Amino acid sequence: MKKKLKIAAVIIIISSAYLFGRVQRQILDDINMTSAIGYDYVDKDTVKATAVLPVYKPDQSVGNRTITASDELSKKTLSKINRQAARQVVNGKTEVALYSKKVAKQGIGGLVDSLQRDPSISERMMIVVVDGEANELLNKKYGDRDTGVYLSMLIEQNMKAGLVPKTNLHQFLNDYNSELKDPFLPLIEQKNEDIYFKGIALFKDDHYVKSLRQDQQFIFQALSENLRLGTYKLRLKNNEYAAIENINTKNSYRVQNVKGIPEINIHVKVKGIIREYTGRKTDEKEINLIRKQVEKDLEHQAAAMIRTFQRLKIDPLGFGEQVRSRTRNFNDRKWLEHYSDVKISVRAKVSIIEKGVVD
Amino acid sequence: MRMWFRKHPAEHDQNTVFALINRYKQSGDFVHFHHPQSPQAYWISYFGTLIDVEILHRDILPFLNKTAFTTLEEAKAALPFEDVLITSDLQQIQDQLLLGSVLIQLDEKDSICALVRAEMKKAREVTIPEEEYSVVGPKEAFVESITTNLNLVRKRLPISELKVKEFTIGALSKTKVAVLYMEGITNEENVNTVCQRLTDLQFHQILDSSFIAQLIADNGNSIFPQLIDTERPDRVAGVLAEGSVVILADGSSHALIGPISVMELFNAFEDYYVNWQTASALRVIRILAVSFSILVTPIYVAVLTYHYQLIPKDLMVTLVASRRNIPLPPILEAIILELTIELLREAGARLPSKVGQTIGIVGGIVIGTAAVDAGLTSNVLLIIIALAALASFTTPVYRMGNTIRLLRFPFLLLADLWGLLGIAIAFIFLMVHLLRLTSLGRPYLEPIYPPRLKDFKDIIIRLPFSSQSKRPINLQTKNQIRFSEKQAKEVHDIDE
Known part of the structure; x- marks a missing residue:
């Protein structure tokens, strides 16, 4: 009797699980996976979302289809996009989210929030700011893959090569939610048939404020992370150029508290190889000259950059975090008040470890 | 009847x-x-x-x-x-x-x-083992006569400690059954368990030792073999010296070995005839192959049905393109292919070997490619299923191969029901079952649970003979020491 009951219970559990306990199925070939979502400015309350839907053809080639919808809520745009799609549109495979500069100026906190709340979206998703219209950029097909995957490959490749600072959704949210640090994102632009990196978009909270030019990017990256494969172009006084590659950088922060007001000293060690030099000889003297010049340039650029940050009251390099981690009884409000007046100095130490095969 | x-x-x-x-x-x-x-x-x-x-x-x-x-x-x-x-x-x-x-x-x-x-003794000649064929090592296999089989074992262990207890089982078949063990090595508890179960056994006909294996198993409802059956007398001699109990039945060309642990089912006796590095590598490959065989199709079904996020973007094109024209959901696709492979195997096993080859060609080439061309299955799944089937044949114990092929289906159904969570649940059920199983009263999952680090010397990997100086703990032998490690280390070379 007891055994029969047991068997009956097992059968009931299994059959009821099959009958009622279904999770929503998303069979791979019955869904449309967005590979990129771009947001454009319409008016103060409305955003226009553009979703890239890769079209997988049986001959293994991929087409690029975009669907556009506008709404006040970014999540609502997805359901509007769904109305135009033959297969259910899902956003779990979104590789890149793009925000136009105009949207970014309005603040992207709400838009990013919808990404963060969706469990199917990866924390490692890329976020970029577009100089221009995201819709226009996404409508074009670039490589042999759809625009979303193309963009993610482009960004990934550049981050690995050290040409673009490493950012993703996780890091953005971390900076955004931190009181003492402001987020930054890569800034891209479409020009002719290509997409290229224009610089770094700097944010105050979730508002875009300023962008850093391409040539300021090296020192920015050297101060924010430890670069492994950087490149730097140097213009010498006598109109000669030198290219330094394979740069390894290491930054170390030193914080001194002088009567409650902190003072930050940053040491950047730069190790690199000279790969190209338009001058004639690279003897000891010349190398020393180049070294000194790079040090001076870097320090100069850093000082100017940091001054701009202080003037705009933004802190993308996280000086606040550095101070907080070294100070007992750190006071957030006091720090933010004094931020523009804090003395921050950068000292660069360059060593050229190789100058090529010849001489 | x-x-x-x-x-x-x-x-x-x-x-x-x-x-x-x-x-x-x-x-x-x-x-x-x-x-x-x-x-x-x-x-x-x-x-x-x-x-x-x-x-x-x-x-x-x-x-x-x-x-x-x-x-x-x-x-x-x-x-x-x-x-x-x-x-x-x-x-x-x-x-x-x-x-x-x-x-x-x-x-x-x-x-x-x-x-x-004056009974007539008609038996096959001793031939080459077929199920447990090995390239190196002795090539004798048991035959259907218990006298010959005992002779094959005895001549490998010519010492008085090898004891044989005889029973007659089966009201109709009167089958002669012998229990072999080593006095002074084998734990008497194990011998007594076997003897008592054999005497208590109530069945009218014992045609093969597998009847005994099913009848005296600790859990008769388990799909896992709880005794290893082997046709190799060298394996029997080996495990006897290790401290196991062996059962031989007249009319059966297979001996039963117990107690065992589940990991032993992945050990081929050939592992002892090759060097320990090769043997260890092969064992690891076998275990990986078996886990692959059980899990790969359910994971395919789970990912394609529920977790599209897990597919890498570079694989997406291949997968979606191959699935585009298939009208069936992944689970039906997988079950149809799995059943096809099972059909092929079954047909091949039932037919004489010469016709069996034709079946292989029909199955492999005609059905495989035709199914893809007809748009019934995707070629990605075809490769996965074929590899899984191949991997399931790597188990050295034939019965374990059957178990593994059968085990895939509950995993598949749960993967279809709840995705990866379903696979996790199936795995939990499997683990609980394995933990509860015993072989002649000894834990079946040993040395993983109970954790006995020392027993890993001959499970999953095989350490060299010099570090196998102690018998496995699982067998609870009376004499733990195989040989003195100290003496074995002393070198007495002539040029010293």
Whole structure:
């Protein structure tokens, strides 16, 4: 009797699980996976979302289809996009989210929030700011893959090569939610048939404020992370150029508290190889000259950059975090008040470890 | 069928040898005749199909005809046999006749009679093992005769400690079953467990040792083999020296080994004939292959049905493109292909080997490519299923291969129901089952649970012989030490 009951219970559990306990199925070939979502400015309350839907053809080639919808809520745009799609549109495979500069100026906190709340979206998703219209950029097909995957490959490749600072959704949210640090994102632009990196978009909270030019990017990256494969172009006084590659950088922060007001000293060690030099000889003297010049340039650029940050009251390099981690009884409000007046100095130490095969 | 179990009708007036013979005479192959010749007349009866006629004509009849005897005792002395039985016990006479004895009486009506064993011994020659074939190492396999099999084991362990306990099991088959163990090494508890289960065994017919394996298993409802069956006498000798108990049954070419742990099912005995590095690598590959075989199709179904996020973007094109034209959901696709492979295997196993090859070609080329061309399955899944099937054949114990192929289906169904969560649940059920299982009362998942680090020396990996100086803990042997490690390390080279 007891055994029969047991068997009956097992059968009931299994059959009821099959009958009622279904999770929503998303069979791979019955869904449309967005590979990129771009947001454009319409008016103060409305955003226009553009979703890239890769079209997988049986001959293994991929087409690029975009669907556009506008709404006040970014999540609502997805359901509007769904109305135009033959297969259910899902956003779990979104590789890149793009925000136009105009949207970014309005603040992207709400838009990013919808990404963060969706469990199917990866924390490692890329976020970029577009100089221009995201819709226009996404409508074009670039490589042999759809625009979303193309963009993610482009960004990934550049981050690995050290040409673009490493950012993703996780890091953005971390900076955004931190009181003492402001987020930054890569800034891209479409020009002719290509997409290229224009610089770094700097944010105050979730508002875009300023962008850093391409040539300021090296020192920015050297101060924010430890670069492994950087490149730097140097213009010498006598109109000669030198290219330094394979740069390894290491930054170390030193914080001194002088009567409650902190003072930050940053040491950047730069190790690199000279790969190209338009001058004639690279003897000891010349190398020393180049070294000194790079040090001076870097320090100069850093000082100017940091001054701009202080003037705009933004802190993308996280000086606040550095101070907080070294100070007992750190006071957030006091720090933010004094931020523009804090003395921050950068000292660069360059060593050229190789100058090529010849001489 | 019912009549097999019914006892012979008890006829009290027929409880004599004479009545017995008369009853047996109803069988066409029963021979009963009178020898009137001098020097002494006698009656002789036997089953013509059970005895070796050559023994009768060469060793029994000439001696009976030559010598004069008045009693059976004298006849016994005359016969060149060491175990002539003189008895009037009806049951014994009946049994002995059916086992191939020749019955000798001085008079037909006598109740006392002599029994001479002259059974016909027909057995296959010792051949090469087929299920557990190994490239290196000895190539002898057990045959269907228990005497030959015991001989194969004994000659590998020529010491007095090797004990054999014999049982007769099966009301109808009267199968001779032998339990082998090493005195002073094997734990008596294990031997007693086997002996007690064998004596308690209630079954009318034992045709093969696998009957015993099923009947004395700790959990008869488990799909996991709880005793290893092997056709290799070298393996039997090996595990006996290790401290296991071995069961041999007459008429079966497979010996049973116990107690075992589940990981031992991935050990081929060939592992001991190659160097330890190769053996360890092969074992790891086998275990990986088996986990792959069980999990890969369910993971495919789960990911394609629920977790599209997990597919890398570079694989997406291949997967979606191959699935585009398929009308079936992943689970049906997978089940259809799995069943196709099972069909092919089953058809191949049932057919003679020459036709079996054709089946392989039909299955592999025609069905495989045609199914993809017809848009019934995706070629990605075809590769996955074929690899999974291939991987399931790597298990050295044939029965375990069957278990693994069967195990895939609950995993598949749960993967379809709840995705990766379903696979996790199936895995939990599997683990709980394995944890609860025992083999002759010893934990089945040992040395993983209970964790016994030392037993890993011969599980999953195989360490060199020099570090195998102790017997496995799982067998709870009386003598843990195989050889002295210290002495083995001492080198006595001649050039020292």
